Amino acid sequence: MPRFExxxxxLATCALGVLSAAVALVTPAPAAAAASTLGAGAAQNGxxxxxxxxxxxxxxxxxxxxxxxxxxxxxxENEMKIDATEPQRDRFDFxxxxxxxxxxxxxxxxxxxxxxxxxxxxxxxxxxLSGGALRQAMINHINGVMxxxxxxxxxxxxxNEAFADGGSGARRDSNLQRTGNDWIEVAFRTARxxxxxxxxxxxxxxxxxxxxxxxxxxxxxxxxxxQRGVPIDCVGFQAHFNSGSPYDxxxxxxxxxxxxxGVDVAITExxxxxxxxxxxxxxxxxxxxxxxxxxxxxxxxxxxxxxxPEHTPLLFDGNGNKKAAYTSVLNALNxxxxxxxxxxxxxxVGSGRCLDVPGAATTDGTQLQLWDCHNGTxxxxxxxxxxxxxxxxxxxxxxxxxxxxxxxxxYNCWGGDNQKWRLNSDGSIVGVQxxxxxxxxxAANGALIQLYSCWNSGNQRWTRA
Ligand code: G3I
Numbered sequence: 001m002p003r004f005e006x007x008x009x010x011l012a013t014c015a016l017g018v019l020s021a022a023v024a025l026v027t028p029a030p031a032a033a034a035a036s037t038l039g040a041g042a043a044q045n046g047x048x049x050x051x052x053x054x055x056x057x058x059x060x061x062x063x064x065x066x067x068x069x070x071x072x073x074x075x076x077e078n079e080m081k082i083d084a085t086e087p088q089r090d091r092f093d094f095x096x097x098x099x100x101x102x103x104x105x106x107x108x109x110x111x112x113x114x115x116x117x118x119x120x121x122x123x124x125x126x127x128x129l130s131g132g133a134l135r136q137a138m139i140n141h142i143n144g145v146m147x148x149x150x151x152x153x154x155x156x157x158x159x160n161e162a163f164a165d166g167g168s169g170a171r172r173d174s175n176l177q178r179t180g181n182d183w184i185e186v187a188f189r190t191a192r193x194x195x196x197x198x199x200x201x202x203x204x205x206x207x208x209x210x211x212x213x214x215x216x217x218x219x220x221x222x223x224x225x226x227q228r229g230v231p232i233d234c235v236g237f238q239a240h241f242n243s244g245s246p247y248d249x250x251x252x253x254x255x256x257x258x259x260x261x262g263v264d265v266a267i268t269e270x271x272x273x274x275x276x277x278x279x280x281x282x283x284x285x286x287x288x289x290x291x292x293x294x295x296x297x298x299x300x301x302x303x304x305x306x307x308x309p310e311h312t313p314l315l316f317d318g319n320g321n322k323k324a325a326y327t328s329v330l331n332a333l334n335x336x337x338x339x340x341x342x343x344x345x346x347x348x349v350g351s352g353r354c355l356d357v358p359g360a361a362t363t364d365g366t367q368l369q370l371w372d373c374h375n376g377t378x379x380x381x382x383x384x385x386x387x388x389x390x391x392x393x394x395x396x397x398x399x400x401x402x403x404x405x406x407x408x409x410x411y412n413c414w415g416g417d418n419q420k421w422r423l424n425s426d427g428s429i430v431g432v433q434x435x436x437x438x439x440x441x442x443a444a445n446g447a448l449i450q451l452y453s454c455w456n457s458g459n460q461r462w463t464r465a
Contacts, residue, residue, distance in 0.1 A: 034334040035330070035333060035334055036330075037069055037070050037330075038070045038071060038315075038326075038329060038330060038333065039070060039071050039072035039073075040072075041329075041330050041333025041334055042072070042295055042296065042333055043072065043432075044333070044334075044387065044420070044432060045288055045333060045422055045432065046422060046430055046431070046432045046433070046434075047287065047288070047293065047294065047295040047296065048072050048073040048110060048294065048295035048296075049070070049071055049072060049073065049295060049296055049297075049298075049333075050071050050072065050073025050074055050075060050109075050110075050112065050295060050296070050297035050298070051067055051070075051071045051073075051074065051075070051297060051298050051299075051300065051301055052074075052075045052076070052077040052269065052297065052298070052299045052300050053067060053074045053075070053076060053077060053100050053103065053104065053301075054077045054078065054079075054100075054300075054305065055076070055079050055096045055097075055099040055100050057301075057305060058099060058100075058103055062302075062319075062320045063301055063302070063305065063320075064103075065320075066301050066302070066316055066320055067301050068107050071109065072108070072109050072110065073109055073110045073111070073112060073154075073295060073297060074100065074103075074104035074109045074110070074111050074112070075111070075112040075113075075114050075268070075269075075297050076096075076097055076100040076101070076111075076113075076114060077299070077300070077307075078096075078121070079096040079097040079099070079100050080097045080100075080113055080114055080115070080145065081114070081115060081118065081121045082116075082117075082118060082121055082122050082123060082126060082141060083121045083122060083123040084096055084097060084121075085097055085141075085144075085145050086123060086126075086141050086144060086145070087123050088123070088125060089125045089126075089137065090140065090144075092144045092145070092148065094148055101149070101152070105152075110154045111149075111152065111153050111154065112153070112154065112155045112156075112157070112266075112268070112297065113145075113149060113153040113155065113156035113157060113198070114156075114157045114160070114203070114268075115156075115157035115158075115159075115160040115203060116141065116142045116145060116146070116156060116157070116158050116159070116187065116191065117138050117141075117142065117158060117159045117160070117176060117183070117184075117187045118159070118160040118161060118176075119161065119162075119172060119174030119175065119176055119177075120160075120161070122175075126141075126175075127175065129175070130175055130178060130179070131178075131179060132179070134175055134176065134179050135179045135180070135183065135186070138176060138179075138183065138186075138187060139186065139187075139190050142158070142187060142190045142191055142194060143190065143194050146191060146194035146195045146198070147194060147195075149195070150194070150195045150197075151195065151197050151198075153195070153198050154198065154199060155198065155199040155200075155201050155233075155234055155236075155266065155294070156191060156195070156198045156199070156200055156201060157201050157202075157203040157236055157268070158187050158188055158191045158200045158201060158202065159184050159187050159188070159202050159203070160203045160204070161203070161204050161205065162174075162176075162177070162184055162202075162204070163204055163207070163214050163217050163218055164214070165206055165214065166213070166214075167213045168213060169213040169214065169216060169217035170217070171217075184202070184221070185225065185228075185230045188200055188202075188225070188230055188231050188232055189230065189231060191231075192231035199233040199234050199264065200231055200232055200233045200234070201232075201233065201234040201235060201236045201266065201268075202218070202221070202222065202232060202234075202235050202236065203235075203236030203238065203268055204218055204236070204237075204238065205237075205238035205239075205240050205245070205269070206245050207237060207238075207254070208237050208239055208241075208245075208247070208248070208251045208254055209245075209248045209250060209251070209254070210248075210250040210251075210253045210254040210257065211248075211250065215254060218235070219257065219258065219261075222235060222258060222261050222263060223261055226261050226262050226263070232263060233263060233264060234263050234264040234265065234266055234294065235258050235263055235264075235265050235266075236265075236266050236267075236268035236269075237251075237254070237255070237265065237266070237267050237268060238268050238269035238270075238299075239251075239267045239268070239269060239270040239271075239272075239283060240269055240270075240271055240299070241270075241271070241272040241273060241279065241283075241313075242272075242273040242308075242311060242313075243273060247272065247279045247282065247283065249282065251282075251283070251286050252285075252286040252289055252290065255286055255287070255289075255290040255292075255293055256289075256290050256426070256456075259290055259291070259292035259293070259454075259456075260455075260456065262455070263292070264292045264293075264294050265290060265292055265293050265294070266293065266294045266295055266296075266297070267283065267287055267293070267295070267296040267297065268297050269297060269298075269299040270283060270296055270297065270298045270299060271298060271299045271300065271306060271308070271311070271313035271314055272313050272325075273311040273313050274311065274312060274313070275303075275312060275313055275314060275315065275323055275324075275325040276325065277324040277325045277327070277328035278328065280315070280325040280328050280329050280332075281328040281329065281331070281332045283296070284296065284328075284329050284332040284333060285332050288332070288333075288422075288424070289424055289426060290424075290426070291424060291426070291428050291430045291437060291454035291456070292454055298314060298315060299313075299314075300314050301314065301315075301316055301320075302314060302316040302317060302318055302319075302320055303316070303317055303318050304318040315329065342382065343380035343381060343382045344380065344381060344382075344464040344465060345373055345375065345379050345380065345381070345464065345465055346379075346381050346389070346429075346462050346463075346464055347373060347462060347463050347464070347465055348370055348440050348443070348458070348459065348461070348462060349427060349458045349461035349462065349463060350440070350443055350457065350458025350459045350461065351370050351440060351442075351443035351444075351447070351458070351459065352373075353370035353371055353372055353373065353440075353443070353444075353445065353447075354370065354371060354372070354373035354374075354379045355368055355370070355379065355381065355397075355449065355462070356368065356369050356370065356371035356376075356378055356379050357378040357379075357391060357395075357410055358371075358446075359378075360376065360377065360378040361378075361410075362392060362395065362410075363410075364395075364409070364410065364411045364412055365400070365409050365410075365411065366409055366410050367407045367408065367409045367448055367449065368397070368408050368409060368410070368448070368449040369445075369446050369447060369448055369449060370440050370442070370443065370444070370445065370446070370447040370449070371445050371446070372445060377391075377392060378391065378392075381397070381464075383421075383423065386415065386420065387420035387421055387422065387432060388413055388419050388420060388421070389421055389429075390413060391410060394412065394413055395410040395411065395412065395413065396410065396411055396412070396413035396414075396419040397410070397419065397421060397438075398410060398411035398416075398418055398419050399418040399419075399431045399433060399434055399436075399451055400418075401434075401451070402418075402431075402433055402434035402436070402451070403434075403436075403451070404436065404450075404451065404452050404453055405450050405451070405452065406434070406436075406450060406451040407448070407449075407450055408438060408449040408450055408451060416433070417431075417432045417433035418431065418432075418433045418434070420432035420433070421438070423464075426456060426461070427456075427460075427461030427462055427463065428454055428456060428460050428461060428462075429462055430454065431451055434451055436451035436452055436453060436454065437451065437452055437453070437454040437455075437460045438451070438460065438462065439451060439452035439459055439460050440459040440460075441459075442459075443459065
């Protein structure tokens with residue numbers, strides 16, 4: 001279906017959004033306060049903040065208290081891997097995986113699935129297979145695990161760590177790779193059929209630095225998959241930074257370039273040797289700067305929970321105290337979208353025209369449009385510390401829905417997330433509730449304003465003047 005056709009259909013459904021905004025009016029407006037946990041801080045930016053959870057630690061109350069308080073997304077550290085879920089061929093065992101899954105869901109958290117096809121942590125029976133038998137075993141495994149969690153996992157790491165380290169840009173040699181170069185796309189096609197609701201991710205490490213051969217190889221694969229219609233929705237950057245694989249500020253370029261291919265990106269296993277606060281803040285800001293960055297997961301709660309405790313790479317020390325890195329991450333999550341004092345116009349980069357309330361109307365539900373900039377009061381927007389964009393003092397830029405094509409209108413300010421916006425450094429303006437971009441459905445006078453998936457084109461970039 002052509003893009004404009006999708007938009008027209010979506011516009012026709014916007015009346016529903018008006019209804020929900022009206023219902024929401026009865027909800028009291030929350031006070032605008034800085035978030036006090038990582039999960040809440042990420043949520044106010046339309047992201048999640050997650051952690052790896054180890055089932056064996058779920059009876060440690062210090063661990064569960066921190067994990068429950070701070071994080072709103074969970075990845076099983078080992079329990080959903082191949083050796084754990086299919087220890088014997090065709091005999092699936094979800095005991096440990098379900099412990100983690102149930103703890104997460106009972107505590108209101110979303111779950112990332114990790115991982116379905118990987119050269120490591122294979123059970124003995126799989127390690128001894130090759131060729132067509134191994135290929136079939138991989139397919140059976142994906143089907144078995146995804147069937148158990150069908151509709152319940154937001155993102156699945158379908159394939160993990162398939163590229164070689166070093167400068168070759170080659171695939172990693174493994175029993176799966178030796179079944180044929182197409183094993184990765186077969187895994188993704190199998191996964192899409194097994195659970196169409198899950199976002200399907202490719203996940204790897206040492207792929208954060210844009211100049212590295214491994215990064216470029218992964219980029220070429222994702223571009224090829226998108227061109228050929230292989231179903232891939234997201235790329236996970238593990239982000240295990242250490243002295244041999246240090247953080248580089250070009251990580252943001254990497255995230256942006258992958259997002260521009262039409263996939264979401266996520267930071268999936270973050271830990272940083274020594275936990276320098278500035279580097280943790282940089283990584284956080286990198287994700288916040290890229291509208292398609294879904295969220296951040298750290299690979300464990302306390303340093304003592306880490307797979308490499310000697311590097312003390314996490315946000316809490318062994319006693320469960322917040323480290324300096326914790327504060328720098330939380331500050332970064334709270335520091336976004338600083339209010340710009342005074343009223344300003346919001347000008348479309350592609351059109352050169354301004355965000356405008358048609359006819360200077362004040363009626364709730366009036367959809368916004370582009371119009372020649374003239375500095376009238378119906379083009380003057382004030383950003384507030386709550387993340388609102390206000391016009392006439394008490395009317396807010398309001399999303400009447402959360403889907404592509406949802407109309408963007410004026411509505412009485414009431415403090416809802418559909419009235420909060422993140423002004424990104426790349427010029428995009430992202431709805432906190434939907435994660436979608438403020439989008440002009442055209443460039444002429446009268447072009448309507450809607451929500452749409454972020455793709456960083458001129459009709460989604462804005463300047464304030
Ligand atoms: O549970 C057994 C225990 O019974 C036994 O006594 C002990 C003896 O070694 O081993 C325990 O299992 C260990 C398991 O972690 C649970 O602690 C395994 O040996 C050990 O190999 C395993 O390590 C995991 C590693 O993946 C395996 O590849 C780490 O916990 C886990 O953090 C790590 O996670 C990976 C991601 O999946 C992919 N990206 C890299 C990341 C870090 O290596």
